[in-house]
Amino acid sequence: MKKRTLAHLALSLAAILALPLAHAQAPAFPSKPVSIVVPYAPGGPVDNLARMLATRLGKEWGQSVLVVNKTGANEIIGAEFVAKSPADGYTLFAATEAALTMNPHLYKKLPYNPEKDFTPISRLISVPMVFFVPKASKANTLKEFIELAKNAKGTPLTYGSSGAGGIVHLPLAMFAKQEGL
Incomplete structure (x- = not known):
């Protein structure tokens, strides 16, 4: 064998033998608790989903997965908290x-x-938006609801929302504008 080929073979063998050592030194993920930041109060749909996910991931990973609620300002408080956390995969949003x-x-x-x-x-998840009215409502179709809302003199119709600027508020505000309500 030529010296050059022997040197290449020796270097290749050394690199192959060093791989398990290098792999053994890298800690497995996760090596410490993981946090899932929820920008809503405990007990709501996002929080409940995150808690189910935390339980499942904790079992899969053999590591604690915590749900941390950082509520308010249309998710800005939670988003800011996550954005300023180390980008190491231990803080999820x-x-x-x-x-x-x-x-x-x-x-x-x-x-x-x-x-x-x-x-x-x-x-x-993917959540479709559905429009409901009370069973006692005079409206049985969307067209009937629009007419009812347009003719609601002095007593405007109301709806529930999780907050200004959120996923429930904006589509309904757009709907009201489009329909002249």
Whole structure:
């Protein structure tokens, strides 16, 4: 064998033998508790989903997964907390589209950059929006509801929302504007 070939073979063998050592030195993820930040109060749909996910991930990973509620300001408080956390994968953000897609259009200045401060991992759920009225309502169709709302003199119709600028508020505000309600 030529010296050059022997040297290449020796270096290759050394590199192959060093791989398990290098792999053994890298700690497995997660090596410490993971936090899932929820920008809503405990007990709501996002919080409940995050708690189920935390339980499952904790079992899978053999590590604690904590749910941390950072509520308010249309998810801005939670988003800011996550954006300022170390980018090491130990702080996750369970949010709706408000923090990353709606807030940049609603607020002049955010304490985080939706494009630079976050990396999407997965869509957890998809929720269709459904329009309901009380069973006793005179409206049985959307067209009937619009007429009822337009003719509601002195007593405007109301709806429930999780807050100004959120996923429930904006579509209904757009609907009301489009229909002249």
